[in-house]
Amino acid sequence: MTDHTVHTEHFDKEAGKLGMWIFLFTEMFLFGGLFLVYAVMRAQYSEDFHTAAEELNTFIGTMNTVFLLTSSMTVAMSITAIQRNERRLALFLVSLTLLLAMLFMVDKYFEWSHEFEYGVYPGSDVLKNMPHGELLFFGLYFMMTGLHALHVFVGMILLTINFIRIRKGSINQENFLLLENSGLYWHLVDLIWIFLFPLLYLVS
């Protein structure tokens, strides 16, 4: 080793973002497959899908849409804050996003526990005795919203990591790719809900 060893860290922001988008494409197709099944089943059992969708609480669904859309705005704003070196504001906006995500999950908890009380849960006797189309609707409903809620949960972990990193200063005005990519992930969670909400709650 000579004294002249120079460490050049290779960092390509464009590539980092592109990689995130490619990952998001795979996520889109993951949910896309479920949307495709939904579309075909709905075309075959439209009457049953109508009846089953009426069981869902549109108010809770609408509230969750408002929470997610607003949280998408706050996370987008947090990137602006970091770019302008307004660290405290960025921290506030990330925690606001986390709070809205938590409200979404609390809402989801009440919604699901209400359904479980009536015996509507995957594999229950109530579901087994339903017409075939309604059984399919609830199967897809639990699968799609469950997988989506899992993504919300992962997003919350990512946001928490970002919060800690902004506090420590490793995410700053010069280096905020992690926050940008986490933001992209969070928007994807929002995008999926934008389609899930009308298809599950508003089709009755």
Add this chain to the structure above:
Amino acid sequence: MKNKESHITGYPTYAYVLIILLALTTISVAATGYHLGAYTVALALLIASIKVATVISYFMHLRSESLFLKVAVSGVFLIFTLVIIITFFDYLFR
């Protein structure tokens, strides 16, 4: 692309975008009150598509990204639409 100042979107822009998104949600929910028959789903999907396009362009900053990424994202949506159309051709004309 190289060493270019990264694009900064102002806070008011995001607030306006949210207002538009919430307004579209309200229209979507209100429309279920009217019995539009087969058009209900079509309208719901149309509104959802406008919302998705808005989120991608503004919140995900696709409008200030490279042409390559714009083409890639449009391509993914195009492929998915084609998959749906082809699947339905199969089901309807079997």
